[in-house]
Amino acid sequence: MLDASLLQRLKQYDSPTVCNAVELWDMRPRTAGYMNETIQACFPGMPPMVGLALTSTFRSAFAPASGSAYSSLSAQVELLEKAELPSVIVFQDLDSPTAAATFGEVMCTTYKAFGAAGLITSGTGRDLEQVEDLEFPVFTSGAQAAHGYCHIIDLNIPVTVGGITVRPDELIHADCNGVSTIPLEIASEVPEVCAEIMRAEQIVLDYVKSPNPTAKGFDDARVACGAEIAKLAKRLKGK
Numbered sequence: 001m002l003d004a005s006l007l008q009r010l011k012q013y014d015s016p017t018v019c020n021a022v023e024l025w026d027m028r029p030r031t032a033g034y035m036n037e038t039i040q041a042c043f044p045g046m047p048p049m050v051g052l053a054l055t056s057t058f059r060s061a062f063a064p065a066s067g068s069a070y071s072s073l074s075a076q077v078e079l080l081e082k083a084e085l086p087s088v089i090v091f092q093d094l095d096s097p098t099a100a101a102t103f104g105e106v107m108c109t110t111y112k113a114f115g116a117a118g119l120i121t122s123g124t125g126r127d128l129e130q131v132e133d134l135e136f137p138v139f140t141s142g143a144q145a146a147h148g149y150c151h152i153i154d155l156n157i158p159v160t161v162g163g164i165t166v167r168p169d170e171l172i173h174a175d176c177n178g179v180s181t182i183p184l185e186i187a188s189e190v191p192e193v194c195a196e197i198m199r200a201e202q203i204v205l206d207y208v209k210s211p212n213p214t215a216k217g218f219d220d221a222r223v224a225c226g227a228e229i230a231k232l233a234k235r236l237k238g239k
Helices: 004-010 015-023 071-082 105-113 128-133 184-208 215-236
Strands: 049-059 087-093 101-103 118-121 138-140 151-155 159-161 164-166 171-175 178-182
Touching: 004 049, 004 184, 015 171, 015 178, 015 184, 049 071, 049 118, 049 159, 071 087, 071 105, 071 151, 087 101, 087 159, 087 171, 101 118, 105 128, 118 171, 178 184, 184 215
Parallel strands: 049 087, 087 118, 118 138
Antiparallel strands: 049 151, 049 171, 159 164, 171 178
């Protein structure tokens, strides 16, 4: 079951370790489930961001057909208010090329006030100094100074961001290394598997940091690490 304590446990691990853990179940190809290099952390020093996707589509190249530019923001806030766990706002910018920033200080301040864990957009952001002061993690393809005719179009639909499809309520883990999704079926087991992987990797790290390491000793440590991870993988797959 997903609960706040599980999300906090997942935040203890970086995204490469989380990806390494998810790989061991062989539930998806090793090249699937994470965003590509077009999506970068605006504030790499912030700790990992974990939450459930609240997805939206966005445009800023022209005015909305009806309503104000921010009319759908209220609908987003209503969903945030009802959410039992922190949400990650995930935007697909439909303009190509990107016309203007998806978010700024006002939107991020609002999202944080209503419990959001952070934001990801295939477009750009602005007010980055102010957003960093909020300690609100954001992931973008870049920055732009203006908001253009920004408006949110659809809420809680599948979106394409960073080369992957993100569906509503998918579990997201992100940090300075990138953005990944975690299958809900295994989410509760991922933190302990991360810890076991780190213990196995420590065999190699401890050896290469020891005095006078040798190629033979390194190979022995690497084999021992691999054996521990292989044993873990077999256990997770019920073998």
